[in-house]
Amino acid sequence: MRRFFVEEKNIRENKVTIKGDEARHIAQVLRLKEKDKIKIFTGKGKEYLTEIIQSSKKEVIGKILEESRLDTEPPIEITLVQGIPKSDKMDFIVQKVTELGVKKIIPVITQRTVVKLNEEKSRARRNRWQRIALEAAKQSGRAIIPAVKEVISFIQALDNLNRESLNLIPWEEETSTSLKQVLKRHTSHIPHSTSHITVFIGPEGGFTSEEVEAAKEKGAIPVSLGPRLLRTETAGLVTLTVILYELGDMG
Amino acid sequence: MRRFFVEEKNIRENKVTIKGDEARHIAQVLRLKEKDKIKIFTGKGKEYLTEIIQSSKKEVIGKILEESRLDTEPPIEITLVQGIPKSDKMDFIVQKVTELGVKKIIPVITQRTVVKLNEEKSRARRNRWQRIALEAAKQSGRAIIPAVKEVISFIQALDNLNRESLNLIPWEEETSTSLKQVLKRHTSHIPHSTSHITVFIGPEGGFTSEEVEAAKEKGAIPVSLGPRLLRTETAGLVTLTVILYELGDMG
Numbered sequence: 001m002r003r004f005f006v007e008e009k010n011i012r013e014n015k016v017t018i019k020g021d022e023a024r025h026i027a028q029v030l031r032l033k034e035k036d037k038i039k040i041f042t043g044k045g046k047e048y049l050t051e052i053i054q055s056s057k058k059e060v061i062g063k064i065l066e067e068s069r070l071d072t073e074p075p076i077e078i079t080l081v082q083g084i085p086k087s088d089k090m091d092f093i094v095q096k097v098t099e100l101g102v103k104k105i106i107p108v109i110t111q112r113t114v115v116k117l118n119e120e121k122s123r124a125r126r127n128r129w130q131r132i133a134l135e136a137a138k139q140s141g142r143a144i145i146p147a148v149k150e151v152i153s154f155i156q157a158l159d160n161l162n163r164e165s166l167n168l169i170p171w172e173e174e175t176s177t178s179l180k181q182v183l184k185r186h187t188s189h190i191p192h193s194t195s196h197i198t199v200f201i202g203p204e205g206g207f208t209s210e211e212v213e214a215a216k217e218k219g220a221i222p223v224s225l226g227p228r229l230l231r232t233e234t235a236g237l238v239t240l241t242v243i244l245y246e247l248g249d250m251g
Numbered sequence: 252m253r254r255f256f257v258e259e260k261n262i263r264e265n266k267v268t269i270k271g272d273e274a275r276h277i278a279q280v281l282r283l284k285e286k287d288k289i290k291i292f293t294g295k296g297k298e299y300l301t302e303i304i305q306s307s308k309k310e311v312i313g314k315i316l317e318e319s320r321l322d323t324e325p326p327i328e329i330t331l332v333q334g335i336p337k338s339d340k341m342d343f344i345v346q347k348v349t350e351l352g353v354k355k356i357i358p359v360i361t362q363r364t365v366v367k368l369n370e371e372k373s374r375a376r377r378n379r380w381q382r383i384a385l386e387a388a389k390q391s392g393r394a395i396i397p398a399v400k401e402v403i404s405f406i407q408a409l410d411n412l413n414r415e416s417l418n419l420i421p422w423e424e425e426t427s428t429s430l431k432q433v434l435k436r437h438t439s440h441i442p443h444s445t446s447h448i449t450v451f452i453g454p455e456g457g458f459t460s461e462e463v464e465a466a467k468e469k470g471a472i473p474v475s476l477g478p479r480l481l482r483t484e485t486a487g488l489v490t491l492t493v494i495l496y497e498l499g500d501m502g
Contacts, residue, residue, distance in 0.1 A: 072478040099485050101477075140480045179502035226352075226501040227323040229391045234350050234488075241492040242502045250477040251430035251493045 002030065003039040003047075003138050005145070011064070016040055016050055018060040027057040038062065043137070043145040045070055070143035074101040074248040076195040079165070080236055081157045083110040083203035084117070089233045094129045094148065096233075098136035100240045101248065102146050105133070110154040112205040122151040154200075154211055158218045162196060167220035169200040170235055171212055174222040179239065182223055183246040197243055201236040253281065254290040254298075254389045256396070262315070267291055267301055269311040279308040289313065294388070294396040296321055321394035325352040325499040327446040330416070331487055332408050334361040334454035335368070340484045345380045345399065347484075349387035351491045352499065355398050356384070361405040363456040373402040405451075405462055409469045413447060418471035420451040421486055422463055425473040430490065433474055434497040448494055452487040 004026065010017045018026065018040075026032050033055045040048040040062065047070045050062035080097055084090055084107050094105060107129070109117070117125065129148040137145045152160075161167060166186055170179065186195075200207070200215060207215075212222055225238055244250035255277065261268045269277065269291075277283050284306045291299040291313065298321045301313035331348050335341055335358050345356060358380065360368070368376065380399040388396045403411075412418060417437055421430065437446075451458070451466060458466075463473055476489055495501035 096485055099479060099481055100489070101479055139482070142479060180496065183502075224502075226495070226499075228350060228352055228393060228501075230350055231390070234347055237485075237488060238351070238492050238501070241489050242496050244477070245431065245493050245496065248477075250489070251434075251475075 001037060001039050002032075003041055003141070005134060005138060006040055006042060008042045008044055011040075011042065011048070014064045016048065016062045016064060018062070019058065023060045024057045026052075026060045027055045037065075040064075041070065041138075041143065043143075045073070045143045047143070070141070072141050073143050074244055074250070076197060076243065076248045077103040078240060078243060079104040079106065079162075079196070079198045080240065081106045081108055081154075081198060081200045082236060083108055083154065083201060083207070083232065084113050084115050084151070085203045085232045086114055090125075090129060091132055093233050093236055094132045095136045096237050097240055098133045098142065098146050099140040100237065101142075101244055101250070102240060103144075104147050104149065105129070106149045106157055107151045108154045108157045109151065110203055111208045111211060113203045117151060126150060155214065158214055161218050161220075162198065163219070165196040165198045167198045167200070167215070167218070168239065169207070169212060169215045169220045169222050170225050170239055171222040172206060172224075172229060173209070174224045177221065177223055179223040179225055179242055180246075182221055183243065187247060195247060197247075199236065199239050199243070201232060201239070204232050206232075252288060252290050253283075254292055254392070256385060256389060257291050257293060259293045259295055262291075262293065262299070265315045267299065267313045267315060269313070270309065274311045275308045277303075277311045278306045288316075291315075292321065292389075292394065294394075296324070296394045298394070321392070323392050324394050325495055325501070327448060327494065327499045328354040329491055329494060330355040330357065330413075330447070330449045331491065332357045332359055332405075332449060332451045333487060334359055334405065334452060334458070334483065335364050335366050335402070336454045336483045337365055341376075341380060342383055344484050344487055345383045346387045347488050348491055349384045349393065349397050350391040351488065352393075352495055352501070353397050353491060354395075355400065356380070357400045357408055358402045359405045359408050360402065361454055362459045362462060364454045368402060377401060406465065409465055409471075412469050412471075413449065414470070416447040416449045418449045418451070418466070418469070419490065420458070420463060420466045420471045420473050421476050421490055422473040423457060423475075423480060424460070425475045428472065428474055430474040430476055430493055433472055434494065438498060446498060448498075450487065450490050450494070452483060452490070455483050457483075
């Protein structure tokens with residue numbers, strides 16, 4: 001059954017009102033009409049089995065038949081701080097890490113970021129990435145929609161760092177500490193329920209040594225992902241998969 | 252330093268001869284010439300530090316300065332049997348699993364495969380995927396080039412199955428056995444050095460129950476990848492990452 005997103009405020013007394021893009025999609029593209037059933041989610045952890053009682057491309061109204069809690073969120077909160085890569089690779093990264101289970105994405109400008117973004121472009125890109133996250137969250141059955149934050153500099157991201165979080169920075173020049181070692185150490189110390197992990201991934205060419213040093217000063221741990229070189233759009237996926245496998249609900 | 256692929260037969264008495272696409276790339280695109288240094292790999296586990304002594308777009312000749320064994324291959328051999336997905340998703344899958352460390356890729360036609368491939372198209376696609384694997388192997392520092400096999404049917408792939416291999420088929424309807432459980436069981440039984448794992452991934456829409464049943468009859472184990480739905484191009488990546496993390500050299 002198809003899933004659609006609505007904001008919580010559009011649900012009242014067992015009725016849901018869907019407007020905008022989602023309404024047009026339901027009524028015009030999918031041609032769903034009265035008596036058809038759909039699933040609604042609010043991005044706040046709940047899902048509603050809903051029967052359409054009125055359908056037009058401007059507004060779809062549904063009657064909620066059943067409410068359920070969605071149990072698809074990982075027990076661990078992961079923030080991805082991603083150096084913005086070239087072309088449309090960021091689209092891909094946002095889509096994939098949303099599927100995997102990321103909680104928050106912070107796009108950052110690093111020393112080796114090539115893309116130039118003025119304020120207007122940054123805003124447009126962020127909106128686009130947030131839409132991609134919404135679509136991927138719908139498709140993959142997420143209970144929440146990961147937040148794509150404003151584009152900031154890598155240094156600002158370090159300044160905002162959550163001190164309670166485990167902060168990991170995969171780095172190809174790191175040879176002594178592996179991600180596995182750090183995660184195994186982590187599991188033996190901190191209860192899963194309180195875990196928050198931040199992962200830093202550089203753009204093409206990676207982070208500079210200077211950036212890695214700055215991250216270390218803020219308490220981030222440089223880790224190795226193994227002997228093969230991973231592209232920027234692969235490194236985040238791999239790190240998230242491994243974290244969710246070791247500490248979360250994956251696999 | 253740039254890495255280039257040559258077949259072993261083109262190395263003789265400390266000299267390497269590079270022809271075709273790679274020669275054109277070196278001489279014409281990168282404009283490398285006499286005295287420039289490059290790395291050569293043969294896809295058989297060795298790498299050669301080489302100085303160019305003659306460079307033209309038809310033929311580049313190099314003198315080998317140093318030979319080394321490349322230690323970038325995982326201790327476990329993974330074969331990916333991938334249901335061919337729509338559009339260019341297979342290109343992406345081949346590139347990514349090569350980076351991760353796959354040994355062999357078998358593209359298969361399943362009941363839900365939409366793409367129609369006649370013999371000629373199959374051959375062209377396979378050549379294209381093999382080239383993508385070569386490029387990804389060069390970039391990621393692989394010692395070998397994963398083999399992309401001929402397109403066959405899913406049933407043929409099951410018939411050819413290596414009985415010594417651990418055969419895993421991720422399936423969204425599997426709820427009792429997780430990939431993690433199977434891998435933990437596996438590590439306690441079989442020494443790593445002899446390990447071979449085959450992973451079956453369906454196209455969009457996944458495998459049919461009938462296909463999963465046929466795979467089970469051949470000894471494959473259906474496994475769950477967790478509560479979130481992964482797209483076909485994500486499922487293989489995640490499964491390979493987890494296997495290489497748990498039994499291999501990743502992370």
